[in-house]
Amino acid sequence: SQQGEEDPQALSIQEGENATMNCSYKTSINNLQWYRQNSGRGLVHLILIRSNEREKHSGRLRVTLDTSKKSSSLLITASRAADTASYFCATVSITGTASKLTFGTGTRLQVTL
Amino acid sequence: EADIYQTPRYLVIGTGKKITLECSQTMGHDKMYWYQQDPGMELHLIHYSYGVNSTEKGDLSSESTVSRIRTEHFPLTLESARPSHTSQYLCASSGVSGSAGELFFGEGSRLTVL
Numbered sequence: 001s002q003q004g005e006e007d008p009q010a011l012s013i014q015e016g017e018n019a020t021m022n023c024s025y026k027t028s029i030n031n032l033q034w035y036r037q038n039s040g041r042g043l044v045h046l047i048l049i050r051s052n053e054r055e056k057h058s059g060r061l062r063v064t065l066d067t068s069k070k071s072s073s074l075l076i077t078a079s080r081a082a083d084t085a086s087y088f089c090a091t092v093s094i095t096g097t098a099s100k101l102t103f104g105t106g107t108r109l110q111v112t113l
Numbered sequence: 114e115a116d117i118y119q120t121p122r123y124l125v126i127g128t129g130k131k132i133t134l135e136c137s138q139t140m141g142h143d144k145m146y147w148y149q150q151d152p153g154m155e156l157h158l159i160h161y162s163y164g165v166n167s168t169e170k171g172d173l174s175s176e177s178t179v180s181r182i183r184t185e186h187f188p189l190t191l192e193s194a195r196p197s198h199t200s201q202y203l204c205a206s207s208g209v210s211g212s213a214g215e216l217f218f219g220e221g222s223r224l225t226v227l
Contacts, residue, residue, distance in 0.1 A: 033215060042119075042203055042218035043156075088156070090216075101216065102172075103148075103156045 004089045004104025012110040019076040021107040023089030024069075030099070032065055032072050033090045037106075043088065046074075079111045116140050119204050119219035126194055127227050134189045134222045136204035145187040146216065148203040149173060156203065162187055194226045 007022045023032070031050045035043040049056045049065045049072065056063045062075040076083055089104040117138040126132055138145065143164045148156040148171075158171030162181040176198070177191050187206075191198055201223045205216040 035216075035218075040201075040221070040223070042220045043205075043216070044218070045215040048215060086153070105155045106153075108153065 004091055004102060006087075006089060006104040006107045008107060009105070010108045010110070012112065013079055015079060015081055015111055015113050017079055019079050019083070019109055019111070021074045021087050021089075021109070023072045023074070023104050025072075025089075025091045025104075026070065027091075027093055029067070029091045030094045031092045032063075033092065033101075034061075034063060034072075034074050035088045035090060035103075037086045037088065039085070046087075076109075079109075081111050081113055084109060084111045117204065117206055117217050117219045119202075119222050121222060122220060123223050123225075125225045125227065128193075128195055130194050130226075132191050132194055132224070134202055134204075134224070136187045136189070136219060137185050138187075138206045138217070139185060140206060140208065140217065141184065142206035142208050142217070143184065144207045145181065146205045146207075147171070147177075147179060147187070147189050148205065149175065150201045150203055150221075152201070160189065194224070196226045199224060199226050 004025050033048045034046045037043045047058045049063050060077045065072045086106045086108045088106045093100050120135045145162045147160040149159050150156045157173035159173050159175040160179040162168045168179050177189050179189050201221050203221045204219045207216050
């Protein structure tokens with residue numbers, strides 16, 4: 001089964017509100033990444049948080065990581081219509097010299113005016 | 114902006130045709146990947162390469178094949194396309210130090226097999 005499960009599957013908010021997406025995973029990780037995908041396009045990397053970090057900020061994005069609960073959250077503050085997209089978490093696990101990146105199921109965010 | 118390019122962006126073909134999806138990157142990345150994604154769904158890794166002449170199958174079984182003769186080029190081929198191959202195919206790459214780092218994605222190739 002997928003390493004990353006995201007919650008909610010879909011989220012609809014009004015412009016100016018905050019959007020929070022959650023990601024849970026099953027195995028130990030080296031880092032966790034969040035990506036954004038506009039409809040019909042490729043993914044764009046947003047932010048990476050390492051397993052020894054608890055919180056990271058980038059502009060209007062805030063990511064938290066709780067390795068004891070095997071979960072992460074992505075907060076987008078003061079959302080804009082242009083934030084409408086799907087958001088995926090991706091976990092990176094390293095075994096020996098091999099690394100494995102696994103994507104979650106994604107959250108579809110709709111920001112309305 | 115990521116320097117990774119996929120062609121064609123859209124392709125509609127008949128059953129039984131052979132197709133090649135092109136992927137090129139100008140970042141000198143060793144690692145390249147192909148993902149398959151149905152609309153609104155999660156990504157599934159179908160092939161990856163850690164360098165020239167190195168290719169491996171991913172988590173999702175695929176009838177496609179790949180080659181890595183040059184660092185910058187990672188084409189995907191379907192010898193005989195079927196309607197079940199209809200999907201979006203995303204190519205990605207990561208840097209030498211980025212095995213645990215970020216992936217750079219192309220815009221995708223949307224394949225429809227009639």
